[in-house]
Amino acid sequence: MKRLDDFRLHFGNRELVPIIIGGMGVDISTAKLALEAARLGGIGHISDAMVQDVSDRRFDTAFVKEKTKLYKHNISNSDKSVVQFNLSHLAEATRLHVGQTMEAKRGDGMIFINCMEKLTMNGPRETLQVRLNSALDAGIDGITLSAGLHLGSFALMADHPRFRDAKLGIIVSSVRALQLFLRKTARLDRLPDFIVLEGPLAGGHLGFGLDWAAFDLATIMQEILQYLKTEKLDIPLIAAGGIFTGSDAVSFMEQGAAAVQVATRFTVATECGLPSKVKQEYFRASEDDIVVNTISPTGYPMRMLKNTPAIGAGIRPNCEAYGYLLDGSGNCSYINAYNEQIAQHPDGKNISVRDKTCLCTHMRNYNCWTCGSTTFRLKDTTRRLPDGSYQELSAEHIFRDYQFSVNNEILLPEPLTV
Numbered sequence: 529m530k531r532l533d534d535f536r537l538h539f540g541n542r543e544l545v546p547i548i549i550g551g552m553g554v555d556i557s558t559a560k561l562a563l564e565a566a567r568l569g570g571i572g573h574i575s576d577a578m579v580q581d582v583s584d585r586r587f588d589t590a591f592v593k594e595k596t597k598l599y600k601h602n603i604s605n606s607d608k609s610v611v612q613f614n615l616s617h618l619a620e621a622t623r624l625h626v627g628q629t630m631e632a633k634r635g636d637g638m639i640f641i642n643c644m645e646k647l648t649m650n651g652p653r654e655t656l657q658v659r660l661n662s663a664l665d666a667g668i669d670g671i672t673l674s675a676g677l678h679l680g681s682f683a684l685m686a687d688h689p690r691f692r693d694a695k696l697g698i699i700v701s702s703v704r705a706l707q708l709f710l711r712k713t714a715r716l717d718r719l720p721d722f723i724v725l726e727g728p729l730a731g732g733h734l735g736f737g738l739d740w741a742a743f744d745l746a747t748i749m750q751e752i753l754q755y756l757k758t759e760k761l762d763i764p765l766i767a768a769g770g771i772f773t774g775s776d777a778v779s780f781m782e783q784g785a786a787a788v789q790v791a792t793r794f795t796v797a798t799e800c801g802l803p804s805k806v807k808q809e810y811f812r813a814s815e816d817d818i819v820v821n822t823i824s825p826t827g828y829p830m831r832m833l834k835n836t837p838a839i840g841a842g843i844r845p846n847c848e849a850y851g852y853l854l855d856g857s858g859n860c861s862y863i864n865a866y867n868e869q870i871a872q873h874p875d876g877k878n879i880s881v882r883d884k885t886c887l888c889t890h891m892r893n894y895n896c897w898t899c900g901s902t903t904f905r906l907k908d909t910t911r912r913l914p915d916g917s918y919q920e921l922s923a924e925h926i927f928r929d930y931q932f933s934v935n936n937e938i939l940l941p942e943p944l945t946v
């Protein structure tokens with residue numbers, strides 16, 4: 529019987545343990561978590577979502593404070609078009625976050641950064657260009673392009689000296705999205721180094737509509753493998769979404785995956801950025817507690833726990849401080865939904881916005897509990913403590929469980945000693 533450790537992910541002359549911990553913004557996949565994956569010979573992700581805020585918390589910078597101060601006059605204005613990101617601050621925050629992480633890296637693995645195109649930041653092209661190129665400047669091993677089609681993203685990095693040496697890849701959920709991407713980037717003569725196929729059971733935003741349940745990862749994987757074969761493209765395909773045990777992972781490797789990308793099991797790791805209280809919510813969740821809804825202003829469906837505080841909250845939009853979801857004209861669908869509620873409740877009391885959420889603020893405060901579809905199984909991966917709570921796990925424990933387990937078994941952690 530095979531274990532995941534019997535396989536290796538080949539990147540040129542490098543061999544890695546075929547386990548990738550997926551990017552989880554905002555700072556849920558922390559540098560600490562990514563560093564563990566790299567130390568153990570796999571690939572870890574940090575995320576550049578709300579990187580100025582992440583930098584403030586990690587390095588005591590004051591990017592958010594300065595931006596808020598600059599645009600304070602606009603707080604009660606629903607037109608947010610004046611709220612622009614300072615590109616040199618954005619570059620500095622990215623370089624700090626990436627640079628310090630890379631400096632701390634040990635072991636044979638790699639660290640990638642997850643960049644979501646849907647973070648349009650009231651200037652989609654120029655902000656993304658700064659984000660991508662600053663991550664390359666700071667020595668990131670690779671970039672995973674996600675949440676968006678990214679049709680122009682490779683071109684934004686084409687003049688960077690590391691454009692052909694860093695590992696660049698894309699997350700897709702269909703063969704069609706992949707074809708579009710490859711067609712669009714063909715003139716750069718630079719193929720992606722890897723493709724992550726994220727199926728409908730993943731956490732975060734989904735690349736499917738509300739009919740996500742009609743799709744399945746294994747079927748889409750065969751379609752993509754067939755397409756790559758027909759086009760004679762030798763690009764590692766990485767399977768993601770709902771892979772819960774080492775045996776699940778082996779099954780995808782046997783069907784042709786080059787590695788697996790996993791995330792949900794690591795949401796309850798000590799190194800994960802979610803507060804301990806929130807990790808307990810993930811442990812406690814039952815299958816019925818997990819929903820896919822359309823409250824994200826990105827326009828993509830998102831999976832989350834249904835008791836997440838972000839659902840139905842009515843906070844004032846916080847774009848002067850954050851503003852990561854403002855489109856190129858300074859709009860965000862949460863602002864519109866919020867204004868409709870204000871029009872109905874002019875006293876500003878009891879505001880509850882149900883159809884959209886202020887995703888920046890709630891993700892920043894760990895109040896949007898996005899999760900994968902297997903979250904309800906997390907309680908089976910650990911021990912119950914005398915006070916009824918669940919024991920957090922080390923990232924190493926989870927990583928090694930994926931790497932070495934057989935028969936769909938899950939190794940429980942050593943009991944805590946008092």
Ligand SMILES: Cc1cc2nc3c(=O)[nH]c(=O)nc-3n(C[C@H](O)[C@H](O)[C@H](O)COP(=O)(O)O)c2cc1C
Binds near residue numbers: 551642675730732
């Ligand atoms: C809490 C959480 C947050 C996530 N955030 C992001 C994100 O910011 N960007 C992204 O591309 N994917 C995100 N994902 C998706 C993961 O990177 C990963 O591909 C997927 O969840 C793997 O499936 P699994 O969770 O069933 O193992 C997130 C997943 C979770 C569980």
